[in-house]
Amino acid sequence: MQKYNPSEVEKKWQEKWQNEELYKVDLSDSSKPKYYNLVMFPYPSGDKLHVGHWYNYAPADSWGRYMRMKGFHVFEPMGFDSFGLPAENYAIKTGVHPAESIAHNTETMAKQLSRIGVMYDWEKSVTTSTPEYYKWTQWLFLQMYNNSLSYKKKGLVNWCEDCQTVLANEQVQDGKCERSGTDVIQKPLEQWYWKITDYSQRLLDGLEGLDWPEKTKLMQQHWIGRSEGAEVEFEVGDEKIVVFTTRPDTLFGATYMVLAPEHPLVDAIVTGNQKDAVEAYKNEVAGKSELQRSELEKDKSGVFTGAYAKNPINGEDVPIWIADYVLMSYGTGAIMAVPGHDERDFAFAKKYEIAIKEVVKGGNVEEEPFTEPGEAVNSDFLNGLKTAEAKKKMISWLEENGKGKGLVNYRLRDWLISRQRYWGAPIPIVYDPEGKAHPIPEEHLPWLLPTDVEFKPKGTSPLAQSKELIERTEKIFGEGWRPEVDTMDTFVCSSFYYLRYLAGGSDDTFVDPELEKEWMPVDMYIGGPEHACMHLIYARFVYMALKDFGFVSHDEPFQRLVHQGLVTKDGAKMSKSKGNVVSPDEFVEKYGSDVFRMYLMFMGPFTDGGDWNDQGITGIARFVERFYGLMTSETEVKDEDAAMRAVHGTIKRVTQDIEKLQFNTAIAALMELTNGAGKTGLSLDQKKMIVRLIAPLAPHLAEEIWEQLGQKESIFNTSWPEYNEALTVSSTITLAVQVNGKLRGQVEAEANITEDAAIESAMQLENVQKYLEGKEIVKKIYVPGKIVGFVVK
């Protein structure tokens, strides 16, 4: 028996695959059904690939190989998401220009990825920081601009002091910066936004038809946050305050109003004697971060403005307060407060001794707020109506009397895409001498990122220092014209890369319309769950917008989505700063890529991840050695029927397990087969079926055995073995025999045994007799192939 030499064999096949261009895909070939197998592209950091990368890419590749053998035309591209802070921070530290380090890193990373033995078609790769790519990032901006989905607005924005830039809402997690973990503060700045809110409903509706984890859909639903209700207008002298409410039925119970401290009407309505108190409160709130504000959640605070508004339904005067429990960023920044039927309003009203009025029957509003639906009371024409009915009737009244209307409100905010950083795609905008913004005509794209700047950010974009950029701007547009100096959020770059893979290798078209029609949507998209409310929502929005602009043809970009699990070390996420990053190198060198990849897949279900531990890797190494020995040595067929049944049973199990991405049990099935094959022996034809089963999981090993079995063509150009259902079960079965639900014995029988015969032979068992003796059998149970049961009294 010859020994398996992984490093030699893997090198041999990787070279062969490359020389024969086995993984080069002709996108225009439609002789087979297409399958777009996509994995989220990585950031090309200077560090080596770690276990987490392998855990992500190797199984994703195994899936692609399986689909290829199933007869699909599989496209498996790979690229690099190379704009962004790590390269820029590295440049600040070392002085090396990001373009230089990125070029170096992408090259080494591609090499490391190839060591896994993945079937990427590198010819169609993209790198987002190259002018050939960001030209299209800028083109996308122009499309958004020309279609009124891009606008500039001044307002309070999220600011990360550590990253020295603004952040989108999605990039603030738990009040902290998603990247650096620094507390996010609010700053008033003028910034560029994309109108993702125009797509709120479509983003919500589209989820329904997607084969995505329910959890991810739910997270997006929650993020978009649809709520149905009404807008109601309250008059304050000559001014109007508009509020949004989901409970228009409680309008009769609105005993006060609250404006967010930042609300623009506050200064207009505040009365003389309350001015100082209001001003002091506003300053106090402005000094708090989002995090501090939410920490003080329990203890509500606020100040009376001295002004009163008129409740449109009954003409009563209601006092207007300001309080930071009302957020400027949601609804209209103002609420009608119904303390009898809302927890927050109740707590506030109790603290400041404001009247509480019951308008829905069912609780005791003096003691606690009643927030459930119920029957309207003290509400004039609504009295006696159930909440749902009362809502409808109130909305009709508001609309008839011009005091408001039914309205759907969303939690989703527009996407802030400006960044005050160097290493990103420049926003293709210039300002005329009056300061008015103009889009840069498409012919000037790519609008190059200047190089004559200091990288270190000082709160304004580094691009502002570039002489070259200003000269360029004046030369093209005229004296006194100034360039926009902010760059775009890197999530813009990654919102369309899956389309650039389909550009047919051209830098002159955004995407080939024919190829887009054929290859989109992505059939399988694999990536981390952390992108649920960032990349995955942006990409859907951009794709939908592009459809409206006429550049793409489907409704959604990613048909099926799977999140790989997270691999931790000692329970913590691997990171350089924690120093717990595990490198695959020593394992790959010792055992080979196939063993390492299979070990990762054998750890547990792909979607679970787990804590890294190298203890079990020897088990896979042993298995590979035994498998190789078994397949490449002469074996005598001892039990033809048993061997055939074992092989067909294994084909079925492996096929079904891989379909569910449960590689762990697929490997277990192959181990069982290997363990049993010593007894039964295997024919050459049977071996050829088994090798194909392991091919997606251990591609080099499979190719090597395939060749040794006398095959000339790559195993990945052969088809997946089929099983014969009749042969997937053993010819004999073991029935468990239970008395009153307790296991009392076993019966060996032919698989086709009749119910009567099974019960008869079960009754003969000595141990069963013991429990039946002197008892009356009240029920006999037979579950074919599994159980014979007796119920006795």
Next chain:
RNA sequence: GCCGAGGUGGCGGAACAGGCAGACGCGCAGGACUUAAAAUCCUGUAGUAGCAAUACUGUGCGGGUUCGAUCCCCGCCCUCGGCACCA
């Protein structure tokens, strides 16, 4: 606080759709080979009692439905992920 997922041997994890809990692997114990070790192979391995046949207990905790529950129902506890004053 709200939403979601989960809790199974010493460890990673199996178990179609209510039907033999613990597949497969690691580890561990014993044995074979070896001067010895490593590697490899064989046997055993949830707990308790027993030489054994076997019996009892056992899938976070407490109840329930059922001939039979890791699986279904009710009430808790814990862990993880997300959202967090969303009107």
